[in-house]
Amino acid sequence: MKRHEAREKALQTLFQLEGTELTMAEAIEHVMNGENDNFYTLLVEGTYSNMADIDDKLKGHLENWSLERLPKIERTILRMAVFELAYMEDAPSRVIMNEAIELSKTFGDEKSSRFVNGVLSKFTDELEN
Structure with a gap:
């Protein structure tokens, strides 16, 4: 599986996990149908298990949100x-x-890409300095 596809599937899995009672294993099975990919698994498990720290990092880069x-x-x-x-x-x-x-x-609305770009630009600028 190419990384872009793994990212799409990881996004779908993480999206399902938020606000539902699905377990990670159920969400993974629903998206992957028995398929396995190491990069996908790393993205899902890593993002999910570090979500509190990730959210703290994000909060400092959201203006008026x-x-x-x-x-x-x-x-x-x-x-x-x-x-x-x-x-x-x-x-x-x-x-x-x-x-x-x-x-x-692909998955957001017409303003999503500009918003995501702006937030991530601030975040990467901070990481590089």
Whole structure:
């Protein structure tokens, strides 16, 4: 599975986990249908298990927004991207940002990609300094 597809499936899994009573195993099975991918698993488990820290990191980069007010899809995309940027070092930040922007174009509304780009730009600027 290519990384873009793994990110799409991870997004779908994490989206299902928020606000439902599904277990991680149920959400993974629903999205993956028995298929296995290491990058996908790392994204889902890493984002989910570090969500409190990721949310703290995100809150400092949201202007005039609270994390709770964000649309669920944008919040999920941002969490996943921040996990990759802050916890993984195997992809350049530009690639991660571009992937998040593409996901927001596919799954969000017409304003999602600009919003995601703005938040992640601030976050990556802080990480690089």
